[in-house]
Amino acid sequence: MEGLRQDPFYIVRQEIQDTVHELQQKMSRFHGLTAANPERKQLAANVRDGCDSLQWQLKELEAALDRAAEQPARFNLSQDEIASRRKWIAATRRQAEGMTNTLKTATAPPVNAAEAKAQKANEAFLGDEQAKQQLIMRQQDVELEDIEQAVTRLGRVGLTIHEELESQGRMLDELGEDVDTTHSRLRATQKKIMDVIRKSGTNTQLGVIVFLVVVLVVLVVLTFSPV
Structure with missing residues (x-):
């Protein structure tokens, strides 16, 4: 032992x-x-x-x-x-x-102290969550404002394009009308020339043709020249 x-x-x-x-x-x-x-x-x-x-x-x-x-x-x-x-x-x-x-x-x-501590921790957690939510909402507001401004700019650009297209359309319509008018005049002039040629002699016909060609050229120039 x-x-x-x-x-x-x-x-x-x-x-x-x-x-x-x-x-x-x-x-x-x-x-x-x-x-x-x-x-x-x-x-x-x-x-x-x-x-x-x-x-x-x-x-x-x-x-x-x-x-x-x-x-x-x-x-x-x-x-x-x-x-x-x-x-x-x-x-x-x-x-x-x-x-x-x-x-x-x-x-x-004590139980009361523990409950107070838990409540304080819970309040702190809720406060943090509320602050986070407010920050997210502010960020979303900024993003929505940016989107709204972008949409407004796009709307203005679209309106400008629409007005420009309408203006171009009107110009094309006017040009088409001018072409139709000139074409009608040319046809009428051509008809008159043919009538004169048939009624006149050879020399006279030649002079008339030259004169009418000059007139035709003048008409074309006047029609398509800028105002």
Whole structure:
């Protein structure tokens, strides 16, 4: 039994037990103080840190036990001894977890405070969402104004094109009327020339033809010359 007491496991175990006893005393002191006492908050922080340290020590001790359990004869360990050590580690871990959970419950804010905090967070969220919606609406208004201006410009361009097409159409109609009039005049002149040719002699016909050709050219020039 004396050999087991010199085992590193038992040395670490004793240190852990001393730490657990010290933390339990602090927990007793913690429960004896009011929530307004500043020492209570400090004790809670000390116990919380101590429990975290305990969990780390227990994890390392369990890892060492696992390695020793792979070669029990080398470390002179029976299966009962290994099981006993695992049982102690598990029990001590539960003690540390119990103190941590007790602190969480004891230091939790009142229900009203929690509700106020949740309401504040909800209001902040709604405020952010409202700001985002307003920004989106402003952006949409700007985009709609740009679209409206573009449509107005397109409407003006379309109206200008329509007026230009109507003007070109009127010019084409006038040109067609001029062509028809000139064509009628040419036909009438041609008819007169043929009548004169039939009624006149050869020389006279030639002179008349020249004269009428000149008249025809003058008519064409006058008809198609710009005003």
